[in-house]
Amino acid sequence: MSRDRTSRRRLSHVAGVGILITALTVVGGSSSATAAPVARSGFSPVPAGSKITKMPPGLAGKPVTVMVQLAGDPVAVTDAAATQPLTTTQKKQRRDQLSKEQAPVAQRARSLGGTVLGSYQHAYNGIKVRINSRELTSLAASPDVVAVHPLQSIKPDNVNGVPLVGAPSVWNAPDKFRGEGVKVAIIDTGIDYTHADFGGPGTTAAYETAHAAETSAADPALFGPAAAKVKGGVDLVGDSYNADPDSADYQPVPHPDANPLDCNGHGSHVAGTTAGYGVLADGKTYPGPYDSATVAAHSWLVGPGVAPKADLYAVRVFGCEGSTDVVVDAIEWAVANDMDVINMSLGSPFGTANSPRRSPPTTRPRTA
Numbered sequence: 001m002s003r004d005r006t007s008r009r010r011l012s013h014v015a016g017v018g019i020l021i022t023a024l025t026v027v028g029g030s031s032s033a034t035a036a037p038v039a040r041s042g043f044s045p046v047p048a049g050s051k052i053t054k055m056p057p058g059l060a061g062k063p064v065t066v067m068v069q070l071a072g073d074p075v076a077v078t079d080a081a082a083t084q085p086l087t088t089t090q091k092k093q094r095r096d097q098l099s100k101e102q103a104p105v106a107q108r109a110r111s112l113g114g115t116v117l118g119s120y121q122h123a124y125n126g127i128k129v130r131i132n133s134r135e136l137t138s139l140a141a142s143p144d145v146v147a148v149h150p151l152q153s154i155k156p157d158n159v160n161g162v163p164l165v166g167a168p169s170v171w172n173a174p175d176k177f178r179g180e181g182v183k184v185a186i187i188d189t190g191i192d193y194t195h196a197d198f199g200g201p202g203t204t205a206a207y208e209t210a211h212a213a214e215t216s217a218a219d220p221a222l223f224g225p226a227a228a229k230v231k232g233g234v235d236l237v238g239d240s241y242n243a244d245p246d247s248a249d250y251q252p253v254p255h256p257d258a259n260p261l262d263c264n265g266h267g268s269h270v271a272g273t274t275a276g277y278g279v280l281a282d283g284k285t286y287p288g289p290y291d292s293a294t295v296a297a298h299s300w301l302v303g304p305g306v307a308p309k310a311d312l313y314a315v316r317v318f319g320c321e322g323s324t325d326v327v328v329d330a331i332e333w334a335v336a337n338d339m340d341v342i343n344m345s346l347g348s349p350f351g352t353a354n355s356p357r358r359s360p361p362t363t364r365p366r367t368a
Helices: 074-080 088-111 135-141 167-171 202-212 266-275 326-336
Strands: 065-069 116-119 126-132 145-150 183-188 230-235 298-303 312-316 341-344
Touching: 065 088, 074 088, 088 116, 088 126, 088 135, 126 135, 126 230, 135 145, 183 230, 183 266, 183 326, 266 312, 312 326
Parallel strands: 183 312, 183 341, 230 312
Antiparallel strands: 065 126, 065 145, 116 126
């Protein structure tokens, strides 16, 4: 979520992007690492015409963008199957070999009036082609072509992620586990408690008003014990804080306050995925109920979170940009304030199993 203080941060713009990636299967056995491997995937011959993945409706006779998958393992799969990791030279040799094998297929695509948009050898063995759908059968008949897959446009979306992990079936279980009574500390960039996903107005004006008074006490109707969703929290750092010494905006001195309003977006995204109410297509907060039919029964701007009845607490450890070194402080706050769950969607280039930045174990029984 880009930081734009004059425009509305829609969680739907970045929320829970589900990415479907064609699987790259590592086949048993190994390749010699002493010479450039010539690995094959062992695909069974498929009659021409049946190699084409089903196209979306309405594309007959129209230009389509497809991925033409070729036989042979890409560099990464070849490397994983080798007895010894491939050297840089061997990887380059494998890449060049695949590129050479792709050339006749690329030429065939051009001869059929298509445009080659890209070729891939490292993570995938194939070429991307824009071509009239009438020519796909001829293209699929080219030697070494395993399959032709249509490429559909993908947009950030979080509506399907929660059903994918099975949350609605839990909402519908006899005990109805939807997060009731659970206190979740989101240790992150803060939470935009004015957003409709958390019961706020969901307007640009509401956010701008809150941000103009970002170091003052928040509106108790939106943040605090009387609020609908974001029941409390703390800003441990302030907007300008950035603990990265290599950043041009390096400012390592925290300026804490009691108002953890998000000016980055990441924490709001995480909080929504965790326990957001959901935002309907008309921009209004979804009022419930939450059961196995909820997601399919409505049109959404933002889908409900995994535990939509849980209470959220924003523990802000980042400024508007950059990194942090106050995660231990945040964990201390969460434990001291009797949180049931700590969520940290954080990362660093180095860490150890006993790093104090890890949340401590607990014997508290979980209710969700």
